[in-house]
Amino acid sequence: MTNPTAAMIVIxxxxxxxxxxxxxxxxxxGVLTEHAIDLKEVRVISDDPAAITSAVSAMSDAYTYVFTSxxxxxxxxxxxxxxxAAAFDDHIDVRPDARKLLADYYAETGRELNDARxxxxxxxxxxTLIENPxxxxxxxxxxxxxxxxxxPSVFKAMVQSVLPTLTGGxxxxxxxxxxxxxxxDIAAPLGQIADEFPNLSIGSYPFxxxxxxxxxxxxxxxxxxxxxxxxxxxxxxxxxxx
Amino acid sequence: MTNPTAAMIVIxxxxxxxxxxxxxxxxxxGVLTEHAIDLKEVRVISDDPAAITSAVSAMSDAYTYVFTSxxxxxxxxxxxxxxxAAAFDDHIDVRPDARKLLADYYAETGRELNDARxxxxxxxxxxTLIENPxxxxxxxxxxxxxxxxxxPSVFKAMVQSVLPTLTGGxxxxxxxxxxxxxxxDIAAPLGQIADEFPNLSIGSYPFxxxxxxxxxxxxxxxxxxxxxxxxxxxxxxxxxxx
Numbered sequence: 001m002t003n004p005t006a007a008m009i010v011i012x013x014x015x016x017x018x019x020x021x022x023x024x025x026x027x028x029x030g031v032l033t034e035h036a037i038d039l040k041e042v043r044v045i046s047d048d049p050a051a052i053t054s055a056v057s058a059m060s061d062a063y064t065y066v067f068t069s070x071x072x073x074x075x076x077x078x079x080x081x082x083x084x085a086a087a088f089d090d091h092i093d094v095r096p097d098a099r100k101l102l103a104d105y106y107a108e109t110g111r112e113l114n115d116a117r118x119x120x121x122x123x124x125x126x127x128t129l130i131e132n133p134x135x136x137x138x139x140x141x142x143x144x145x146x147x148x149x150x151x152p153s154v155f156k157a158m159v160q161s162v163l164p165t166l167t168g169g170x171x172x173x174x175x176x177x178x179x180x181x182x183x184x185d186i187a188a189p190l191g192q193i194a195d196e197f198p199n200l201s202i203g204s205y206p207f208x209x210x211x212x213x214x215x216x217x218x219x220x221x222x223x224x225x226x227x228x229x230x231x232x233x234x235x236x237x238x239x240x241x242x
Numbered sequence: 243m244t245n246p247t248a249a250m251i252v253i254x255x256x257x258x259x260x261x262x263x264x265x266x267x268x269x270x271x272g273v274l275t276e277h278a279i280d281l282k283e284v285r286v287i288s289d290d291p292a293a294i295t296s297a298v299s300a301m302s303d304a305y306t307y308v309f310t311s312x313x314x315x316x317x318x319x320x321x322x323x324x325x326x327a328a329a330f331d332d333h334i335d336v337r338p339d340a341r342k343l344l345a346d347y348y349a350e351t352g353r354e355l356n357d358a359r360x361x362x363x364x365x366x367x368x369x370t371l372i373e374n375p376x377x378x379x380x381x382x383x384x385x386x387x388x389x390x391x392x393x394p395s396v397f398k399a400m401v402q403s404v405l406p407t408l409t410g411g412x413x414x415x416x417x418x419x420x421x422x423x424x425x426x427d428i429a430a431p432l433g434q435i436a437d438e439f440p441n442l443s444i445g446s447y448p449f450x451x452x453x454x455x456x457x458x459x460x461x462x463x464x465x466x467x468x469x470x471x472x473x474x475x476x477x478x479x480x481x482x483x484x
Binding site for chain 1: 255256257258259260261262263264267268269270271272273274275280281282283284285286287288293315316317318319353354356357358359361362393416424425426427428429430432433436437443444445446447448460462484
């Protein structure tokens, strides 16, 4: 049985210009792995309508779940909601349910719900809202595309809101063998062991510590006994290196 | 005049699984912006031959420069070089010039140049080598695709090696106005100013400090006097908010 797949679209010129370092990709990657959903691809694209619309269309067709981050605030460069609506030929306008959330919130906090802030209530007709406990302005889901904010605290909160609605696969287990030899020393036996265990994913990650080259070997899969056998073979191979 | 464009392909299951946090994207983004090359898109993809080959082909056609990160080490999951060769129908094997670099280095450091390490000398016939002063195993360039290591220290060194070979555009200048109002307050005048200055890119980045909402407004362009005029208009608009 294979796991459900996922892709992420990060929308933001500020990341492509190097001004901001993205944090949401790493967060989502960890959460999806815990839930046995395989994140297959992330695209970071600019605030460009054609780029957003075509990425949303292509990835919605190719993966079980799509998650977007960024571009749903109140300013002129926040165009994600309109682009997602366009990608699905859906109608979009200020929606009464989203407007009510914002109106109540701004009334409470004594700020003005002006036209710019009302942009955040623009939601496609067919969308389900995603709760935002941090700053209220909601995200939304159209088909399999989950549209969320770029601000990391809000993104995290929205991920929490959508998690219960996602169906995960078989929980992925991962075990690490810390090998005190360089990647190039262990590579040959490791390749053979990877061939022997086609159901496991075996990755090797070199490190350097106190001037010594070592390699963390991470074995991932769904069957604990299979992972244990692979780790034993790797340890045996390391012990018998020339 | 428009700037040259660039795209990056990050190859690595360890990033998509959330095990490792990518650092190379942020580094490359900053360096390219300094050199007036517009990074338009980043794709993070898994260690999958079809995904790598198709991303390399598509992005090589679409952008002036392409940079890849990861998958050129000595282990079974290091398949980037072979995939890039396949994308360009180029022949690939251990190449004498790369083999000599590795042979000299391993002889000096007293380690064995075994079959696994020789994988790092697999270079497409038409490629130019990229110097790696950190750990010697070279990157390479085929057409407009620059193939570099995923280890951040090596990636950075390789970026330094290729920079003199890239042609940049008009230097991009950026100026930031720190606005002490929420993004939703300044959004309307900001949208008008963005329309007035089609040659500038105006981004807004909300922040919160000591309980106060503010917005950093970043104006980017190539004409300093135009940027100055836009910043003045933004400051004037802020001063005259209700």
